Amino acid sequence: MRLFELLLLLSSIGLFALTVLLKKGRRRIPVSVASGFATLLLVIHWTVEGYRVQLFFPYCITIIFLAISGYSYFKNNGPQKIPRFMLGTAYTAIAIMLVVTAGLMYAFPVFKLPEPTGELKVGTQTFHFVDTNREEIFDEARNGKRELMVQVWYPAQAGTGKYAPFVPNPQVLPYMAADYGLPGFTFQHLKYVSGHAYSGAEVSSAQTSYPLILANPGNGSSRFLHTSQAENFASHGYIVAVIDHTYNTFATEFPDGRITTSTINDLFSPGQDYRTSRENRDKLGEVLTGDVAFALDQFELIQSGQIPSHLKGRIDLRHVGVFGHSIGGATAYDASYDPRIAVGIDLDGGLYRLRDREGLRKPFLFINSESYFEQLKRVIDNRVYTDAELNRMGSTREWEDQVTEDKKLELERMRETVDEGGQVLYIENTEHLNFADVQFVSPIFNMLGITGSIAPERANSVINAYMLDFFDMYLKNQGGILMKGPDSRFPEVKFVTAL
Numbered sequence: 049m050r051l052f053e054l055l056l057l058l059s060s061i062g063l064f065a066l067t068v069l070l071k072k073g074r075r076r077i078p079v080s081v082a083s084g085f086a087t088l089l090l091v092i093h094w095t096v097e098g099y100r101v102q103l104f105f106p107y108c109i110t111i112i113f114l115a116i117s118g119y120s121y122f123k124n125n126g127p128q129k130i131p132r133f134m135l136g137t138a139y140t141a142i143a144i145m146l147v148v149t150a151g152l153m154y155a156f157p158v159f160k161l162p163e164p165t166g167e168l169k170v171g172t173q174t175f176h177f178v179d180t181n182r183e184e185i186f187d188e189a190r191n192g193k194r195e196l197m198v199q200v201w202y203p204a205q206a207g208t209g210k211y212a213p214f215v216p217n218p219q220v221l222p223y224m225a226a227d228y229g230l231p232g233f234t235f236q237h238l239k240y241v242s243g244h245a246y247s248g249a250e251v252s253s254a255q256t257s258y259p260l261i262l263a264n265p266g267n268g269s270s271r272f273l274h275t276s277q278a279e280n281f282a283s284h285g286y287i288v289a290v291i292d293h294t295y296n297t298f299a300t301e302f303p304d305g306r307i308t309t310s311t312i313n314d315l316f317s318p319g320q321d322y323r324t325s326r327e328n329r330d331k332l333g334e335v336l337t338g339d340v341a342f343a344l345d346q347f348e349l350i351q352s353g354q355i356p357s358h359l360k361g362r363i364d365l366r367h368v369g370v371f372g373h374s375i376g377g378a379t380a381y382d383a384s385y386d387p388r389i390a391v392g393i394d395l396d397g398g399l400y401r402l403r404d405r406e407g408l409r410k411p412f413l414f415i416n417s418e419s420y421f422e423q424l425k426r427v428i429d430n431r432v433y434t435d436a437e438l439n440r441m442g443s444t445r446e447w448e449d450q451v452t453e454d455k456k457l458e459l460e461r462m463r464e465t466v467d468e469g470g471q472v473l474y475i476e477n478t479e480h481l482n483f484a485d486v487q488f489v490s491p492i493f494n495m496l497g498i499t500g501s502i503a504p505e506r507a508n509s510v511i512n513a514y515m516l517d518f519f520d521m522y523l524k525n526q527g528g529i530l531m532k533g534p535d536s537r538f539p540e541v542k543f544v545t546a547l
Contacts, residue, residue, distance in 0.1 A: 052093040059086035060106040063113050064142050083113040100237040102152035105145035155492045158240045161276045166283030171204030171249030172212050176303050179342045186295035186311050197292040199271045201278040207246025214241035223299035244279050251362045259367040259523040263290040266374025270297045273484045280512045322450040333400035340383035367523040373483045391522040395483040402457045411469035413518045421474035427455040463547040472544040477502040
């Protein structure tokens with residue numbers, strides 16, 4: 049909660065308290081002074097911090113009290129008597145407004161992203177790539193080429209000016225709200241959240257080049273929801289490129305102002321049989337994997353100077369990693385078959401295209417939520433759903449049997465990567481959205497079970513520590529301590545040995 053918005057709320061509470069507690073003849077001067085102070089706070093708040101819809105009621109209360117105070121000061125006749133019923137109704141309405149405001153400020157805070165833990169400053173740059181060799185199959189018009197927006201975070205020289213905003217394009221926020229079934233204005237306050245990177249800063253001279261990590265958000269997510277992970281890697285000497293997979297994000301804005309939204313749900317419908325659903329997911333996965341390969345092609349052009357960037361000559365293309373969340377994690381796994389990619393990490397994502405390839409013969413790290421691990425453990429233990437469980441799930445035995453067969457194959461793929469130096473972990477008290485910055489957006493996500501009982505800051509630090517250790521081991525030939533087994537510093541991390 050920001051300073052002046054908190055003071056504004058407290059001033060509204062103070063105005064209300066003075067009006068209720070002081071007798072009519074003694075409240076005029078104190079209320080006038082308090083309303084003037086509240087108005088000053090309102091102006092400072094709007095100027096310094098910016099308005100936000102969650103504070104609509106304090107804005108109204110401040111302006112109304114100022115108007116009443118001004119009218120009372122300049123009028124000549126004595127105070128008019130207001131019926132007790134009307135006065136009680138007004139007091140009740142104001143009290144409700146203040147309680148609602150406090151709740152909204154708690155539910156939708158202007159939060160601070162975790163500080164990067166590395167020693168290097170961080171810069172950021174965004175690229176628009178067009179793949180002239182691929183038709184866009186998820187566009188309703190279906191007459192364009194595949195386009196991507198890719199944001200890069202990298203080690204930087206000491207930057208100047210303000211940090212880049214957390215949300216690069218606030219125009220996409222109404223689409224994010226709609227994706228959660230909320231009014232379009234709900235997340236507008238996120239435009240006031242700042243990252244820790246400087247736009248367009250020069251690349252740090254600490255090293256001649258830096259390993260490249262390609263990152264993939266989940267379905268209905270966005271590149272900015274992996275800012276804290278990207279900034280942390282960059283502060284430790286990595287170049288991190290997060291790909292907005294067009295039509296798989298809730299919204300992507302292009303340089304010409306066009307905004308595309310998610311059309312991926314059109315691939316799936318409640319009436320589909322399991323085989324059709326799996327085929328459609330594989331179809332989507334093939335496009336996402338293609339995005340990673342194409343993005344890597346573009347970074348080869350950036351490295352050679354054919355695409356202008358501060359990153360020219362500074363990318364270590366001999367050491368490339370990939371990670372992702374949810375279906376982005378599956379994308380990371382599938383993209384790792386590319387011989388240019390050395391290592392990858394899947395954050396809580398079930399795999400796709402399992403039957404299209406042989407096992408991945410590379411080290412790969414799987415970090416799962418506790419809830420997803422419970423699903424895998426059911427398969428490991430050969431537990432069968434009861435009829436009552438199926439009814440609660442709204443599923444059928446035929447469907448779940450096919451899911452089980454896929455999960456058995458997925459577990460086999462996981463075991464093969466462990467044999468190549470990978471690991472399978474899960475983190476206690478986590479849910480699916482603890483693996484992206486959406487966990488910071490609102491504490492009510494925890495109440496709804498979207499995120500786990502673990503504190504978002506703790507989940508973020510644990511996940512970042514294990515990802516960094518794994519990439520350091522294979523891309524920098526250092527670290528690897530956390531991959532050796534349980535660590536007392538991270539008791540919530542559990543190693544899965546029986547696959």
